[in-house]
Amino acid sequence: MLIDDAIVEFGFDCKVRKLSAKTVANYQKQLRYIEKYLKEEFQITEVEEIKPYHIKQFLAMMDDRHRKPRYINDLLKVAKTFLNYCKREGYQYFIEDVTGWRLEEELRERRENGISERYVLSRYMASWIPWEEYGDKLCERIKEMADA
Numbered sequence: 001m002l003i004d005d006a007i008v009e010f011g012f013d014c015k016v017r018k019l020s021a022k023t024v025a026n027y028q029k030q031l032r033y034i035e036k037y038l039k040e041e042f043q044i045t046e047v048e049e050i051k052p053y054h055i056k057q058f059l060a061m062m063d064d065r066h067r068k069p070r071y072i073n074d075l076l077k078v079a080k081t082f083l084n085y086c087k088r089e090g091y092q093y094f095i096e097d098v099t100g101w102r103l104e105e106e107l108r109e110r111r112e113n114g115i116s117e118r119y120v121l122s123r124y125m126a127s128w129i130p131w132e133e134y135g136d137k138l139c140e141r142i143k144e145m146a147d148a
Helices: 003-016 021-042 052-064 069-089 103-112 117-127 131-147
Strands: none
Touching: 003 021, 003 069, 021 052, 021 069, 052 069
16 A cells, blocks of 8 residues: 555544544654655655664654654654554554654653763664663663763
């Protein structure tokens, strides 16, 4: 299915679920931004062609453009919601979770330990290992590296 058509259907689904018009419009705007990126960078026009790698590349590009972590997390949530919808509707078949992490919670926790958000985000973006696999040892190592 074309990404464009899936976005339209997703918008209808959001309206049926009684999401506010503002929320639906915001979802559509963010998804169109992702759609444009996928088309320009990877020549992807079909939902079935989207892989977690593509979404991760998009998020990395947003970080390279110095977007705020909260904005990047919002884009991630919209992408995840959309792809979960596509999966439920049978348009998308990959099993791997696009996210595997909760950025806002992790950043808040690390900020309390004196580690900058941009540093944590850049380290994570560079590795793409889920936060669950980092564990306390890596957090300590990141703090050591930040202090050095």
